[in-house]
Amino acid sequence: MDKKGEKRMDEWFEKQRREMLQIIEKFTPGDGTYNTEIHGLRLIRSSRLSEPVYSVYEPSLCVVAQGSKLVMLGKEVYQYGPSSYLTASVHLPITGQVVEASNETPYLSLQILFDMNQILGVIQASADAIQAGNETSRGLKVSRVNDTLLDAVLRLLKLVETPRDIPVLAPYAMQEIIYRVLQNDNSASLKQFAVIGSHAQRIAGVVEKLNREFAQPLRVEELAAEARMSTSSLYDYFKEVTGMSPIQFQKQIRLQEARRLLFSGSIDAAEAAFQVGYESPSHFSREYARMFGLPPVRDIRRLRSSIV
Template sequence: MEMQLAELRSLTARAENRRTETGIPRVAMVQGAIPEHQLAAVYEPMINVILSGWKTMTVGEQTLRYDPATYFVMSVDLPAVGAIHPSDTGEPYLAVNLTIQPAVVATLLADMPKSAGGGLYSPAFSVAPVTPDLLDAWVRMLRLMERPGEVAALAPSYEREILFRVLQGPMGWMLRDIAMPDTALSRIGVAIQWIRENFARPIRVAALAEMAALSVSAFHRHFKAATALTPLQYQKHVRLLHARSLLMAGEGNATSVAFGVGYESPTQFSREYARQFGLPPSRDVARFRRA
């Protein structure tokens, strides 16, 4: 595996200190060290392979650490705060990720034996060690950056292979559950999508549970288990992240942005913003621009 990791590190060394597109659909890479709160975002479902350095991801009150030669799977949209760090010997953080499309997973499942889904109230994010087969698929995928004329023909098959290798691993159930319409995780995904699209509106948990075709108690337990947040906490995180992006872009002051994302009290907004990002809005914007 060391030779595969070395080649992947060489291929991703061209990445910038931010998410960098590769020219391959749904595949991106990143290197460097980024201040923690600059990585606060709603993360889309993805498979992320850590090549060097290490990363922490905090969702709700849960924090996971990802080291080299591990990958993590996030199977629903999650508001999270990430922090990345160089290795102890100074190599920069390097990682590559594939955004998951449930439709692609569904076509792959049609060609595979049926398997069990996740257990009751399972989290929708976790970490596992890479395998040589998984790394081999990633090597062939990233080599396409140097042969762009082959991307259209070969990238879809390499993407299916990466997904296949993950489906065979300990977190394969996550991919299966988001691609199958009758699982609790896919139903929670419907509610999550509604919250993301309507975050400024008041929400009723009973209405979300009905949308997910679950009882209120089952919906609440599945939602909290999958996201590490209650539905109202999830909405708050999405509101604050959206507000932060507006403030960083200079699209309004703290008061106008607070009302725009659904807060009725600018004071409450500033208090919750500072709790989430470490500084009140104006000072956080100043810190971001200095960085």
């Protein structure tokens, strides 16, 4: 592409970004996360830099209209802004932090939750159908946004302004977005997670089980048997997808849930420890402080004071 072509593309991209920004700003009256009338579409706004926020990412696509966000998975760091997008293929415990935002130019983004059946349907309907294989890769990726994907995302977002069109047009817009993501060279893992019988799909099942039954004792041999893998293969593939071992994954899920319970104010640290699967409150407190930087009581006090 020559310089004139590049300039036209940059101008087009900026026009699309600004239109996306205006719609998100219109439907996010204050800082926070807002569900829309489109199933699976969330809008996010933050007018200030954030402290690290611990959460579990669902399978989704995240696109930024303004600002920048940093996401940590285990020891790995991912950063994305308007020129890139993030895809999560499985439920992953992450640490997220808005690193570029202000009152004048708030962080504005959207998240589109994926349904694996939708992804599989798009794969089966396209000429790019694939067979179950041995490929596995990280369940979190940052890729460069392109014009076709941005156009499809904006088309879905515009439907928020015309609710009567949502039942008919939203499913088609969602299909196109999934198709455009799958066309990306970096999306091979997303395809594999949706294909029944693939190693990635079996690891996704293990991830779902650990998210659902995090308080239960971890028995890797049983997980491996359910995934139809040896224990060593399960460990290797699990670490390839999540960036951590099953034990480390379970620990993050447990501690994040304990923090949520403590912040709600309904139970004390010892009860939170037992509810998430710890037998020893002192062991729980040590691991909690190692992850969040302070023991439970002091951490919750700091959290509450930060939002007053």
